Amino acid sequence: MSSSPAIEPDAPDLVCQLDNVQGMVDALACVRWKRHQDALVELSEHGIVLIVEESGCLQAKVYLQRELFTKYEYGAEGRPRFGISLGLLVDCLNTFSSPGHSNTIEIKYPGPDMELLLKSVDTLNSCIYSEIRTRLPETSAWDYNFEQAGSAPLTFTVKSSALKEAIDDLEWPGSSVQISLQKSPPCVTFRGEGHGDLQIDLMYYANTDLLLAFHCDTEVSYRYKYKFLKATTANIPGNVVRENRGSKLTIGRGGMLKVQHLVSVAKALAPQVESAGYQPPSRIAYIEFFVKPEEPDD
Amino acid sequence: MKFKAFLTENGVNLLEKRFLPAFDKMGKTCFVFLTKEHLFFLHNLLNGDGVQCIAQFRKDVLFDDYRLSSQNEDRIAFSLDVSLLYRAVKSSVSICTEFSGGLASNRLQIKLVKKLPPNCTQPMPFLTFETKGYKSAVIQDVPISKPLSRSQVIELQTALDSAQDLPPTLVQVQDPNQLQNFVDHMKHVGDVLNVTISKHGDLQVQISTTLIRLGTEFQRLSVIGEKTQAPVEDRNLSAQARSERAVARGDAQSVEVSVKHFSKSLHCHLTKPDSAFYGIAPQGACLTVIFQFMVPGTRQTDKSISLHCRLPVLDPGSS
Incomplete structure (x- = not known):
């Protein structure tokens, strides 16, 4: 690689600063379900979206809105996209979140060779810097076209830790899990069949502390591959699970499952200041998974 | 070839709390090199690959009543398993503190011995830690290599001398x-x-x-x-x-x-x-x-x- 010129001739597409690297690491780690994973990054005036996908059946998106950043200068026309190794990006950001270092980083795109540039700021006599090679994005758009199934959404919100626990427990029966929503009595059922059967019922009226919300006007039932379902919760960092916000699950047209998590990217001043864990919505990263259902067997 | 000394309290602290935990992570075996004035721990000094690590203590930092003699200009060198040494020192310390009731008089003696281990016909060299209590004594033997020969000691000394060069x-x-x-x-x-x-x-x-x-x-x-x-x-x-x-x-x-x-x-x-x-x-x-x-x-x-x-x-x- 050649040495970078001291002065950039053109304004870059994006220069932004973030004062909580760990929050960004947490958010990205949620969608890292294997070691080598390609991600697509899309920049816009509203923020940064990172998308990962697997075998046409599972997609995850991390939304880092511009409000999360302490500085967000967007200079591009259109929406620049690039491919990047998610593993490298997470490992690299982790380095910046070392204790004892200023946690503020500057992210800039593109560098002289279309790299993603990261550097620590606000440190007097030491700095961390990084350049990550980006790739041309793949031509096929990963569009999962999530549409509402009927006139009203089929959705429920469950404590993230409870969801993770339920999905972890469903590991032993076998390769697929059936999720059913029932109108009356309002109930969500996870059922795994294989080496044995395991059924987990979340009754809305009985478990209001676990099942925080429930909307269903018609009964639905779809099967999902266990490994994809597991990817939606397996990598949520422990500190995020402990915060225990709700995870929202929605079943769309054709059985497409949407799982949404919230991850705090607020600057850590004092941990557990408020037990309710309330954060202004602007300091939350949104994470969405889309899981395609298994084809019903005839 | 004789070596016998008492570990000082400071010496025990240095070894148990600071240096042996570090050496234990540096590699499995290391050379212990004793001279009239110093004790060295030497990692990887004779084979070129890997991290060389050289620790030197003046004898009075670790020991009192330090007695050493050998026909090789009063130098003794041998290699040992660092984790075994670390274990022996740790448990000797715990025995010492347990039985002495905090009295400093209970001292930890370290010496080089040759013993006939069970099922062996040849006596083997050991570094022995001896803790004397009021009525009993606890002895721990750390197996060591055969002490290095005169030519091996010279080789070690040469490698040590050349490893002392300072960067500009x-x-x-x-x-x-x-x-x-x-x-x-x-x-x-x-x-x-x-x-x-x-x-x-x-x-x-x-x-x-x-x-x-x-x-x-x-x-x-x-x-x-x-x-x-x-x-x-x-x-x-x-x-x-x-x-x-x-x-x-x-x-x-x-x-x-x-x-x-x-x-x-x-x-x-x-x-x-x-x-x-x-x-x-x-x-x-x-x-x-x-x-x-x-x-x-x-x-x-x-x-x-x-x-x-x-x-x-x-x-x-x-x-």
């Missing part, structure tokens, strides 16, 4: 934890670490692969040895550009070492040094890290303890 420029890192955190995280990104040290007091550590370049730079560190002022026009350049220019001017040197070796050398922080000095040997022969210990409660270097590491340099073509 050394930069001081006051807070080694910062570097350790950084390198611990960096390990996931690549295997080869590029280390650049300048006469201006800059230390740059960088991993560079086809996909990523990740580095950290410490500036304005204090310099021992050859130093120069950084040119004013370099001030606003990026870290990489600055170090490239310094290397081109001859004001800095750069070597590549294995990330594994570098992170292994950081285990020396378990010895709780007050600071560390980094330097590159002439012709880029190795990366040297010298740890500094202060006399407790002062800003004076404790000359009775010394510890340094030498990291082999990777051939730029081989990686």
